[in-house]
Amino acid sequence: MMDAVWEVALYLVLFVTAFVIVRKRPAVALGAALCAWLVCYLISVEFDLEVVALAPALALLSFLAGRHAADPRPTAIALTIAEVVGVVVALTERGGSDTALAVTSGIGVLGVIPWAFGRFRRRYAELQEVGWEHASLLERDAENARGAERARLAGEMHDLVGHELARAALLVGALELEPTLTAQQRDAAKTARASVTAAAERLADVMQVLRADEDEPVAAIEEVVARSGLRVRLVNNRKTAIDGIIARTVHRVAAEALTNVIKHAPGAEVTVTLAANLELRITNGPAPRTHAVGSGKGLLGLAERVALVGGWFEAAPTDDGGFEVRAKLPERPLPRTTPTHVRRERTEEEIRKSARRTVLITSVVCAGIAIGVPGYMVFDAVTSVLTHEQFERAEIGQDEDDLDLPLRTRVDNPLGVTAPKGTECHYYSTHANPFDAHRHDLHQLCFRDDRLVSKTWLVRRSG
Numbered sequence: 001m002m003d004a005v006w007e008v009a010l011y012l013v014l015f016v017t018a019f020v021i022v023r024k025r026p027a028v029a030l031g032a033a034l035c036a037w038l039v040c041y042l043i044s045v046e047f048d049l050e051v052v053a054l055a056p057a058l059a060l061l062s063f064l065a066g067r068h069a070a071d072p073r074p075t076a077i078a079l080t081i082a083e084v085v086g087v088v089v090a091l092t093e094r095g096g097s098d099t100a101l102a103v104t105s106g107i108g109v110l111g112v113i114p115w116a117f118g119r120f121r122r123r124y125a126e127l128q129e130v131g132w133e134h135a136s137l138l139e140r141d142a143e144n145a146r147g148a149e150r151a152r153l154a155g156e157m158h159d160l161v162g163h164e165l166a167r168a169a170l171l172v173g174a175l176e177l178e179p180t181l182t183a184q185q186r187d188a189a190k191t192a193r194a195s196v197t198a199a200a201e202r203l204a205d206v207m208q209v210l211r212a213d214e215d216e217p218v219a220a221i222e223e224v225v226a227r228s229g230l231r232v233r234l235v236n237n238r239k240t241a242i243d244g245i246i247a248r249t250v251h252r253v254a255a256e257a258l259t260n261v262i263k264h265a266p267g268a269e270v271t272v273t274l275a276a277n278l279e280l281r282i283t284n285g286p287a288p289r290t291h292a293v294g295s296g297k298g299l300l301g302l303a304e305r306v307a308l309v310g311g312w313f314e315a316a317p318t319d320d321g322g323f324e325v326r327a328k329l330p331e332r333p334l335p336r337t338t339p340t341h342v343r344r345e346r347t348e349e350e351i352r353k354s355a356r357r358t359v360l361i362t363s364v365v366c367a368g369i370a371i372g373v374p375g376y377m378v379f380d381a382v383t384s385v386l387t388h389e390q391f392e393r394a395e396i397g398q399d400e401d402d403l404d405l406p407l408r409t410r411v412d413n414p415l416g417v418t419a420p421k422g423t424e425c426h427y428y429s430t431h432a433n434p435f436d437a438h439r440h441d442l443h444q445l446c447f448r449d450d451r452l453v454s455k456t457w458l459v460r461r462s463g
Contacts, residue, residue, distance in 0.1 A: 011036055015057050022064045027074035030065035033058050034082035034111060041106065042089055042099070058110045066118025075115060083107050101376050108365040116361040123354040169196040221254055221274055228258040235273040242278070245333045249309050250280055256302050257282035257325040268322065278329040286321035302327070310334025377434040384410040386428035386443045391455065400450045410442060417458060423448045430457070 014036050022029035037058045041051045062079075069075045086103035175181070176189040225232045242250065254272060261270055265287035273281040299315045302325070306313040311329040318324050384406050394403050409426045419425040423446040430441040440460040446453055 011040065011054060015054070015061070018061055019064070022061060023068045026065040026069040027078050030062060030075050030111075030115070031078040031082070033061045034078065034107065037106070037110070038082060038086045038089075038103065041103065042086070042093075055106075055110055059114045062111045062114035063118040063121075066115040067122050069119075069122075072119055079107065079111050079115060082111065098376065098380065101372060105369045105373065108369060112365055113362050116358040120351075120354045120358040123351045127348065127351050169193055169200065172196055221250060221272065224251055224254045224258070225272055228255075228262070230258060230261060230270055232258070233269075233271045235271070237276045238274050238278065239276070243332050245309060246278065246329050246331070249305060249311070249327075249329055250274070250278070252305055253280055253302055253313075253325065253327045254282060256299075260299075260323075260325075265323065278331065280327045280329065281324060283318065283324040284322050299325070308333075374435075378432075380410060381429045381434035381439070382432045384408050384429045385432050386430070386445075388430070391430075391443050391457065394445065394452060394455055396452055396454070398452050400447055400452065403445075403452065405445075414442060414458075417442075417444070419444070420446050420454055423453055427458075 014032055018029035018033045037051070037054050040054055065075045065078075066072070083104065086107060087100045090100035090103050091097065172189055172193040176186055176193055178186075178189075181189065221236060222234065225234050258270070258272075261268060261282075261284045265284050268287050269285040271281070271283045273279075273283075275281075302315070303313040306327050306329065309329060310333060311327055314326045316324060386406055390404050405426075406428055410429045414427055417427075425444055425446040428443045428445070430443055431438065433439065442458040442460070444454075444456040444458055446455070
C-alpha cells in the first residue's frame with residue numbers, strides 16, 4: 001500500500017513539474033510526461049486506474065507542448081522516441097505484440113493528436129497577432145501620409161507664399177530708398193518692409209513645425225555599419241541626398257539585416273551595397289559555426305516596412321551557404337490604394353498548412369487505430385488457432401515437438417487463469433473469429449520439461 005502511495009506521489013510531482021516548465025521547455029516536459037505514462041502502463045500491462053488517471057494529463061500536456069514550441073522538431077522527436085521505446089520494450093519485455101499495439105494507440109491518441117491541435121492553435125494565435133500588427137502598420141501608413149501631406153504643404157508655402165513675401169520685401173525696400181519720398185513716407189515704407197520681413201520669419205517658423213519629421217536627423221548607412229561592430233565591406237554608390245522616410249527605411253533594413261548576421265551567422269563575411277538607384281543588398285557568407293534557428297518575424301517585418309513606402313523586398317539563402325537581403329526603394333514614398341498583405345498572406349498560408357497537417361495526423365492516427373486494432377485481433381486469432389481436433393489429439397506425456405501446434409500462441413498470460421505449479425503454459429485460440437461470443441475461449445496446454453502435463457479448454461464468456 002505504501003509503495004502505491006509513493007508511486008502516485010512520484011507521478012503527481014513529475015506531471016506538476018512538467019506543467020510548470022512546458023512553456024519554456026516543451027520538449028523536456030512532453031518527454032517526461034510520455035516517459036511517466038509509458039512506465040505506468042508497462043509495469044501493469046493493463047489500463048488500470050493510474051494509467052487512466054494519467055491519460056487526461058498527458059493529453060493536455062501534449063497540447064500545451066505543441067502550443068508553446070517555437071520549433072516543432074524537438075517535441076516531434078520526443079513523441080517518436082517514446083513510440084519506438086514503448087514498442088521495443090513491449091515486444092521484448094512486457095506483453096508482446098498486443099501490448100505494443102496498445103502503446104502505439106495510446107501515444108497516438110494521447111500524444112500525437114493533442115500535439116497536432118496544439119500546433120494548429122499556435123498558428124491561429126500568430127494570425128491574430130498579425131491582425132493587430134497589421135492594424136498598427138495601417139495606422140503608421142496613415143501617419144506617413146499625413147507627414148507627406150504636411151511636407152507638401154510646407155513646400156508649397158515656401159515656394160509660393162515665401163517667394164511673394166520676399167518679392168514684396170524687396171520692392172518695399174527699393175521704395176524706401178526713393179529720394180523723392182518725404183520723411184513721413186520713408187518711415188511708412190520702412191514700417192511696411194519690417195512687417196513683410198516679420199511675416200517671412202513667421203512663415204519660416206510654421207514651415208519648421210510642418211516639416212519637423214523630415215528635419216529629424218537620420219543615421220547614414222556608414223553610421224549603421226559602424227554601430228554594428230561587424231567587419232563589413234561597405235559600397236555606397238549613392239551620392240545624392242535621400243528622402244527622409246526612405247532614409248529611415250534604408251536605416252531599418254540595414255540595421256535589422258546586420259542584427260540577424262550577429263545572431264545567426266557570427267563571424268561570417270558581410271558586404272553592404274547601396275546602389276545609386278536605392279537598391280540595398282546585405283550579403284553574408286556561410287557561418288563558421290552552427291547558427292540558431294530564427295522565427296522569420298524580423299524579415300517579415302522588414303518586408304512589410306519596405307512595402308509601406310512602395311518598394312520590394314527579398315531575403316533568401318545564397319548558393320555558397322550564406323544569406324542575402326535585398327530591398328529596392330523608390331526615390332519618394334509611393335501612395336498605396338490597398339494595404340500590404342506580405343506577412344498576413346504568409347501566416348494565412350501557414351495556418352492552412354497547419355490545419356491540413358492536423359487533419360492528416362488525426363485521420364492517420366484514427367484510421368491506424370480503427371484498422372490496426374481489429375486487424376491485429378484477426379491476425380492474433382487466425383495465426384494461433386488450435387482446432388478442437390488438434391486439441392483432442394494432444395495426449396498427456398507427449399513431447400511438445402511431436403504435437404501439431406500453431407506457429408504462435410494467442411496470449412502469454414491471460415488474466416484470471418491459473419496454471420499448474422512448475423509448468424509453462426501456452427494458450428491458443430479455439431477458432432478464427434475474434435468478434436463473436438466465444439472470442440475469449442482458449443485452449444490451454446501446460447508443459448513440464450517439454451512434455452504435456454495438462455490440457456484445458458477455457459470457456460470464458462464475455463458480458
